Amino acid sequence: MKYLFSLVFFLFLHALADAKIVMTPYLQSVTQTSVYVLVECDNSAQVTVMYGLTPEYGLMARTEIAEATTAKRTTYVHKVLLQGLMPGSRYYYQATQGKSISKVAAFSTAVLQGMPFRMVWMADCRTGTAVFAKISRNMVAADPAVALYGGDLCHSAKYAVWKKEFFIKDQLKLASQVPFFNATGNHEGWEQNTRAFMQNPSSGSRTQDYYSFDYGDLHVLCLNTMVPYAPGTPQFEFAKKDLEQTRQTWKIVMAHIPAYCSGGHGEDAGMVTMTKKIFEPNKVDMVLAGHSHFYQNNLVRGIHHLVIGSAGAPLYTPQAAAYTVTQAFDYNFAVFDVSTATLKMRVYNAELKVLDSLEIAK
Numbered sequence: 537m538k539y540l541f542s543l544v545f546f547l548f549l550h551a552l553a554d555a556k557i558v559m560t561p562y563l564q565s566v567t568q569t570s571v572y573v574l575v576e577c578d579n580s581a582q583v584t585v586m587y588g589l590t591p592e593y594g595l596m597a598r599t600e601i602a603e604a605t606t607a608k609r610t611t612y613v614h615k616v617l618l619q620g621l622m623p624g625s626r627y628y629y630q631a632t633q634g635k636s637i638s639k640v641a642a643f644s645t646a647v648l649q650g651m652p653f654r655m656v657w658m659a660d661c662r663t664g665t666a667v668f669a670k671i672s673r674n675m676v677a678a679d680p681a682v683a684l685y686g687g688d689l690c691h692s693a694k695y696a697v698w699k700k701e702f703f704i705k706d707q708l709k710l711a712s713q714v715p716f717f718n719a720t721g722n723h724e725g726w727e728q729n730t731r732a733f734m735q736n737p738s739s740g741s742r743t744q745d746y747y748s749f750d751y752g753d754l755h756v757l758c759l760n761t762m763v764p765y766a767p768g769t770p771q772f773e774f775a776k777k778d779l780e781q782t783r784q785t786w787k788i789v790m791a792h793i794p795a796y797c798s799g800g801h802g803e804d805a806g807m808v809t810m811t812k813k814i815f816e817p818n819k820v821d822m823v824l825a826g827h828s829h830f831y832q833n834n835l836v837r838g839i840h841h842l843v844i845g846s847a848g849a850p851l852y853t854p855q856a857a858a859y860t861v862t863q864a865f866d867y868n869f870a871v872f873d874v875s876t877a878t879l880k881m882r883v884y885n886a887e888l889k890v891l892d893s894l895e896i897a898k
């Protein structure tokens with residue numbers, strides 16, 4: 537019996553020693569005092585993340601939940617919540633599992649109200665990995681504090697497709713230092729791998745399906761157009777309550793499918809209904825979306841409906857509608873500078889040519 541116990545214990549230690557982190561850890565759901573580190577491993581044994589204001593760390597957190605992917609040899613995405621952070625501060629972190637240790641990386645927590653910050657947006661990278669690599673490098677160079685992604689991060693829900701198209705080296709470099717939020721697209725779908733690879737903020741929605749968060753003076757409502765959003769659905773009611781309650785200076789709605797769009801997939805009746813019933817009465821400043829693979833700024837009854845889609849996916853031809861202010865047939869991503877007084881946006885192509893710029897003042 538004693539021998540058997542020793543053998544089991546030995547095998548356990550051996551398995552732990554062999555346990556491995558299989559991908560660069562990345563960041564999600566940042567707040568002023570916390571962030572999630574997502575660490576994909578080839579097993580479910582606990583991951584430890586050391587963190588602190590210097591590479592000496594001083595703080596430690598462990599796996600909160602490990603979610604299985606559909607990889608042939610199952611992998612587990614460990615979600616580790618770092619807490620007790622200071623707002624607008626830079627933190628270092630490093631993950632370990634057994635003998636496997638990730639590289640040291642650093643990120644910034646969300647700034648306090650009244651403090652300016654920079655964020656980036658991209659959507660629909662999918663199969664265009666060469667363009668996406670370039671755009672990822674450009675986003676790193678823009679030095680944002682946070683990133684918003686508009687979905688269709690890969691062309692299908694399959695594990696191998698996620699790895700080949702979204703989790704490429706240049707994107708992982710960005711995501712290891714800039715926490716991102718994603719609005720689920722129709723291609724990755726709201727499926728097992730998407731749920732495993734994403735950790736959305738806990739918010740008033742009490743679900744991972746859709747959510748909202750604050751960052752500095754900005755309030756962001758992130759819709760999931762893969763989950764019903766017609767009037768009367770839980771998502772519609774959450775969106776309504778959420779935008780009625782926020783007192784933040786700036787209000788942005790992000791979703792994969794745009795309300796107003798001309799060319800490509802065109803308008804979406806459900807999002808138009810949401811716009812009229814929720815976004816307009818609550819004075820939303822911008823609706824950010826992708827899905828149609830071009831750039832288009834549509835100004836409808838005071839709200840900028842921006843289609844900033846294709847950080848790699850095959851381009852569509854935009855067709856200007858009466859509400860279209862500007863448009864471009866090109867790959868694109870956007871950089872936003874947010875302060876209490878102004879919301880500035882610049883849209884670039886993959887070669888950093890400026891496609892459009894916009895400034896809204898309060």
Ligand SMILES: [Fe+2]
Binds near residue numbers: 827
């Ligand atoms: Fe799409």
